[in-house]
Amino acid sequence: MRAHKITLAALVVAAGLSLTACQNDGDDTAATTDPSSVATTSPSAGGAGSDGSDAASPEASSGGKDTTAGAGTGEQSTSGKCRTDGLKITAIDNFIDGDPQGTVAVEMKNTSGRDCVIAGFAGVDLKTNEGTLSAERKGEPGDPYVLKNGKTIAFSVTYPLNETGGTGVRITNLVVTPPNETKSVTLPWPGKPSLPVTDGSGEPVRVGPIGSAGQGG
Structure with missing residues (x-):
């Protein structure tokens, strides 16, 4: 069992x-x-x-x-840079009585038929009876700006006033090269007719960044 x-x-x-x-x-x-x-x-x-x-x-x-x-x-990706051939560039006297220096406003109107991007400093040269004088940059450049077709943006050119009583250095033309471009536009000089003769110690001609003279419509 x-x-x-x-x-x-x-x-x-x-x-x-x-x-x-x-x-x-x-x-x-x-x-x-x-x-x-x-x-x-x-x-x-x-x-x-x-x-x-x-x-x-x-x-x-x-x-x-x-x-x-x-x-x-972003909007800038669809817009190329502003080209000289697509800008109508003009210059006007922007001097106000009592200012310590002369000012010329350079306006750039977008006539390209498309929006474009612009920023930084334009190249500025003054043609004078003593040769060519290049403007120095003044200020900090702003952010890239989309300039709509048909719109205007401006920058300033400042220069010392000739208060010596003499003829000074005669200015004949203003040469403008848009930022990042090599093609220039030559314009009649609209400001005071001359610069003071100095030994190099006086105030230089200066150019402000794009947009420094306001933004037009």
Whole structure:
């Protein structure tokens, strides 16, 4: 009777071990199946995407680099720099009685038919009977400015007044080169006719940054 019980118990234990082994085999199968299926799918998808042909989805085609780059890049990205040929440049006397120095306002009107970007300093030279005199920069340049088509922006040119009573250095023309350009425009000088003759210790001719003489319409 005791031997029979031991044999029955041994059968129950064996059956339990067999059942556990089957369950473990099932877990191992699942563990090896999932990574295998992922590994098979990933190279296939990646290869089609890099191919760029049939695998590209409509969403990928319509929302690629070009579309993203064109969105939200700011107004300046669609405007090129202002060119000399697209600007109407004029100069007017802006001197006010009582000012310690003379001032000429140089206006640049955008006539290019498109908006353009302008910033920094224009090149300014005065043609005189003693040769060419280049203006020195004064002040800090502002941020790049989008000059709308048909709009005007200006900068100032300041110079010492000739109060010596003599003829001084006669000014004949004003030469303006827009920022980041090499083509110049020569204008009649609209300010006082002469500069004082000095030994180089007097006030120089100065040019302010774009926008320093106000912004016109």
